[in-house]
Amino acid sequence: MMIRRSRAALLAASILAAPIALSPMLATPAAAQWIVYDPTNYVQNVLTAARELQQINNQIQQIENQTTSLINQARNLASMPYxxxxxxxxxxxxxxxxxxxxxxxxxxxxxxxxxxxxxxxxxxxxxxxxxxxxxxxxxxxxxxxxxxxxxxxxxxxxxxxxxxxxxxxxxxxxxxxxxxxxxxxxxxxxxxxxxxxxxxxxxxxxxxxxxxxxxxxxxxxxxxxxxxxxxxxxxxxxxxxxxxxxxxxxxx
Known part of the structure; x- marks a missing residue:
């Protein structure tokens, strides 16, 4: 009877200790599976992307204007062929x-x-x-x-x-x-x-x-x-x- 009780107590202790030992291993996957959605941060990111896109469009327009200006200058400097x-x-x-x-x-x-x-x-x-x-x-x-x-x-x-x-x-x-x-x-x-x-x-x-x-x-x-x-x-x-x-x- 003492042996059986000792084995039962040991098994119970092992079961109770198991979650404590496995908790560090199970904590990381559980945290990775949760996605936190922040509307304010999302809106801020969208506005930032929009501003960057507008800057890119402005730069493209400036390049086009400079190209047109160079073309006009080239025409103004073009000499008669004869x-x-x-x-x-x-x-x-x-x-x-x-x-x-x-x-x-x-x-x-x-x-x-x-x-x-x-x-x-x-x-x-x-x-x-x-x-x-x-x-x-x-x-x-x-x-x-x-x-x-x-x-x-x-x-x-x-x-x-x-x-x-x-x-x-x-x-x-x-x-x-x-x-x-x-x-x-x-x-x-x-x-x-x-x-x-x-x-x-x-x-x-x-x-x-x-x-x-x-x-x-x-x-x-x-x-x-x-x-x-x-x-x-x-x-x-x-x-x-x-x-x-x-x-x-x-x-x-």
């Missing part, structure tokens, strides 16, 4: 060549003064008749050369009209399709160069025409002065015509 300045400049050079190729009397103050001193100045009655005729022929040839120079300039200016029209058409189309401020400015600059070329043609043409008219007027004035001087000398008593023997037929 230039008509060389074509326009070559037209001006051809006009300058014609001016430099002016015949007999150049577009130079010293050349004009020298020519007028020699051929358009005061009439020298000590010259022989042949010398006076030679001077008159030189003046006439100079007038004809001036007319030829004027006509050559006219032909050049008229020939430039077709090229000018093509240039203006191209620049006008480029102005309509300019992608940025730089291209628009370059188109305007080339249009100004084109206008300058046309003005140069008009100035050169007017100068050539005026030169031709001036040479004709100078020749006419000099001839009139020479004729009047010779007539006055011829009619002056004692110093005019001196009679002499004239041989009309050979042997008589």
């Amino acid at each position: 230039s008509l300045v060389s074509t326009i400049t070559s037209q001006i050079q051809r006009t300058e060549q014609l001016i430099n190729q002016s015949q007999r009397i150049a577009y130079s103050v010293s050349s004009i003064d020298q020519a007028f001193t020699q051929n358009y100045g005061a009439i020298n009655l000590n010259l022989s008749q042949q010398q006076m005729i030679a001077q008159a022929q030189q003046r006439w040839q100079t007038s004809v050369a001036g007319l030829q120079d004027a006509m050559r300039m006219q032909a050049t200016v008229v020939g430039n009209i077709t090229t000018n029209r093509a240039n203006v058409t191209t620049l006008g189309a480029s102005s309509q399709s300019a992608t940025g401020a730089l291209q628009a400015a370059q188109v305007n600059n080339q249009l100004l160069v084109q206008i300058s070329q046309q003005l140069s043609d008009l100035i050169a043409l007017e100068a050539a025409n005026g030169r031709a008219r001036a040479l004709i007027d100078a020749d006419r004035t000099t001839n009139q002065n020479q004729g009047a001087t010779q007539l006055s000398t011829f009619l002056t008593p004692g110093a005019g015509y001196q009679p002499g023997n004239v041989q009309m037929f050979h042997g008589n």
